[in-house]
Amino acid sequence: MSLQLFFAALRARFGAFCLVVAATVLAAAAVSLALPKSYEARALLLVDASRDEQSLSNVLVPPRERIGYMQTQADILTSERVTRRVVRDLELAQDPALRESFAEAGGAGSIEGWLAETLRKELEVETSQSNVIQLGYASRDPEFSARVVNGFAQAYIDTMLELRVAPTRQAALWFDEQLKSLRASLEDTQERLTRYHRQEGIISADERFDVENARLADLSAQLVKAEEQTIDLRARERQARAALAGGAAERLPDVLASEAVRALKADLARGAVALEELATQYGPRHPQYLRRSAEIGELRARLVAEAERVVAGIANARRQGEQRVAALRAALAAQRARLLEMKEGRNQLAVLTRDVETAQRTYETALQRAVVSQVESRASQTSVALLNPAVAPRKPTRPKVVLNIALALAAGMLLGAGLVVLLEMFDRRVHTRGDLLEATGAALLGELGAWPPARGRLARPGARALPAPG
Numbered sequence: 001m002s003l004q005l006f007f008a009a010l011r012a013r014f015g016a017f018c019l020v021v022a023a024t025v026l027a028a029a030a031v032s033l034a035l036p037k038s039y040e041a042r043a044l045l046l047v048d049a050s051r052d053e054q055s056l057s058n059v060l061v062p063p064r065e066r067i068g069y070m071q072t073q074a075d076i077l078t079s080e081r082v083t084r085r086v087v088r089d090l091e092l093a094q095d096p097a098l099r100e101s102f103a104e105a106g107g108a109g110s111i112e113g114w115l116a117e118t119l120r121k122e123l124e125v126e127t128s129q130s131n132v133i134q135l136g137y138a139s140r141d142p143e144f145s146a147r148v149v150n151g152f153a154q155a156y157i158d159t160m161l162e163l164r165v166a167p168t169r170q171a172a173l174w175f176d177e178q179l180k181s182l183r184a185s186l187e188d189t190q191e192r193l194t195r196y197h198r199q200e201g202i203i204s205a206d207e208r209f210d211v212e213n214a215r216l217a218d219l220s221a222q223l224v225k226a227e228e229q230t231i232d233l234r235a236r237e238r239q240a241r242a243a244l245a246g247g248a249a250e251r252l253p254d255v256l257a258s259e260a261v262r263a264l265k266a267d268l269a270r271g272a273v274a275l276e277e278l279a280t281q282y283g284p285r286h287p288q289y290l291r292r293s294a295e296i297g298e299l300r301a302r303l304v305a306e307a308e309r310v311v312a313g314i315a316n317a318r319r320q321g322e323q324r325v326a327a328l329r330a331a332l333a334a335q336r337a338r339l340l341e342m343k344e345g346r347n348q349l350a351v352l353t354r355d356v357e358t359a360q361r362t363y364e365t366a367l368q369r370a371v372v373s374q375v376e377s378r379a380s381q382t383s384v385a386l387l388n389p390a391v392a393p394r395k396p397t398r399p400k401v402v403l404n405i406a407l408a409l410a411a412g413m414l415l416g417a418g419l420v421v422l423l424e425m426f427d428r429r430v431h432t433r434g435d436l437l438e439a440t441g442a443a444l445l446g447e448l449g450a451w452p453p454a455r456g457r458l459a460r461p462g463a464r465a466l467p468a469p470g
Contacts, residue, residue, distance in 0.1 A: 013420045020419050021412035028408030037396035039142035041149045044388040045133040045156070047073050070127045073384075076163075077125050077133065077156050083116040085155040090147060119148060132387065142392040149390035160382040168376040175370035182366055186359040193352040216335045223328040230321035237314045271296040 047070065076082060092098055093111050102111045124136035137148045274292055282289055 013423055016423065017416035017420055020416035021409065024412030024415055025405055025408045028404050028411075031404075038138045038140060039145050039393045039395075040136055040138035040397040041142065041145035041390040041393055042134060042136045042388075043149045043153050043386065043390040045135065045153055046385045046387040047131050047133060048383050048385070070131070070133070073133060074125045074127050076159065077135070077152065078120055078123060079159075080116060080120075082152065082155050082159050083120045083123075084112060085159060086119060086148065086151040087112050087115045089155060090151045119152075123148075123152060135390070137390075138397060142394070146390040146392045150386075153386050153389070157382060157384050157386070160384050164382060165376070168373045172370060172373035175366060175373055178366055179363070179370055182359070182363045186356070186363050189352065189355045189359045193349075193356050196349060196352055212335070212339055216332070216339060219328060219332045219335055223325065223332055226321060226325045226328055230318060230325050233314060233318035233321050237311070237318050271299060 087093060092115050098115060099111065102114050105114065108114075119137075122137055122139070124134075126134040126136070135149050135152055137145050137152070139145045139148070271292060279289055284290075
């Protein structure tokens with residue numbers, strides 16, 4: 001059917017078309033007005049995962065994972081756990097009307113499960129690229145819709161707090177148990193290290209502060225000093241013996257340092273003066289001169305004997321120095337042998353020290369984690385906040401009468417057009433001269449206007465004759 005023929009048929013059957021359109025619109029309006037009214041309450045939740053004021057770890061959600069995070073929050077909102085919490089918090093299972101609806105639905109299972117499933121089906125959760133989640137719930141009672149939406153929001157916040165606190169609380173308990181064993185291990189390693197210190201007499205694993213090593217260093221210093229003193233005594237002894245053999249022992253520094261030598265030299269000086277005076281007065285053969293000369297000789301003998309005694313003292317000191325050097329060398333060798341024997345023990349000490357350090361670091365790390373877990377297990381806030389709570393709507397959201405009438409008008413026009421086409425298929429009529437020529441195949445002689453003609457005229461002014469064929 002061509003478009004021209006369709007419009008011709010539509011003009012011919014316009015009454016039927018209008019009847020179908022009117023019937024469709026009236027039926028849609030009647031149904032829309034007869035349907036029960038539904039009131040939808042909405043709320044907004046702000047999920048800010050970029051900050052957490054009650055967290056020591058401060059683990060944030062990267063921006064590139066924000067969309068997946070928001071979808072996860074939407075899944076939590078519609079989870080069985082949150083829905084059943086809403087049923088418990090709002091005490092919906094005790095509502096007589098809801099219990100009656102449950103009985104009418106068959107009463108299979110528990111009423112809590114049936115209510116949770118019903119609420120989950122009717123709940124609308126919308127997320128976007130922002131941090132806001134929109135909640136919506138529609139029912140016949142506007143107050144009930146607002147209660148359910150706010151109940152979902154609060155249950156979601158409480159569940160998020162539980163999901164945050166429960167793992168950290170369990171971790172805190174686990175860390176408490178671990179800290180006991182780690183503390184016991186640390187105390188045990190410290191006790192073994194202390195006991196080994198007492199047994200081996202080692203103060204520190206550092207050889208610089210070890211008693212035995214300090215003793216070795218002290219012996220080494222004493223040996224060096226004793227060897228230097230012995231070498232000096234040997235040189236002084238050789239010099240003294242050479243001077244003693246040459247008769248110049250009284251000029252040696254060690255001899256001059258003797259008080260007895262200095263006293264003898266003073267007596268000799270005084271005796272020499274007195275002897276010169278006697279030689280001047282009495283001459284060299286006088287008995288006093290001879291007596292004084294004998295006294296001076298005796299003083300000189302005593303001076304030589306004293307010098308020999310000083311030289312003997314130097315020799316004795318040299319022998320004692322050599323004996324001390326030999327004793328120090330023996331003690332130094334024995335101390336070195338002892339240190340070599342203690343080397344294995346020192347290695348064991350280093351192992352015990354490392355064990356103590358490792359146990360200390362492990363305990364401190366676990367203690368820090370335990371403190372973090374204990375603090376976060378006491379958190380009272382989450383990253384979710386109720387931005388706009390739901391209020392009871394004043395106007396119903398469904399049914400949408402205007403929209404339904406508009407859709408019914410469009411559907412009625414389609415149905416009317418279909419009815420016109422259907423009637424035209426079963427009841428074919430002539431609407432144009434083309435229909436007449438197609439139906440009869442006869443020649444068209446003329447085209448008449450409307451009848452009866454206006455003002456007694458036989459034909460309308462526009463009538464015209466058509467030429468005969470051939």
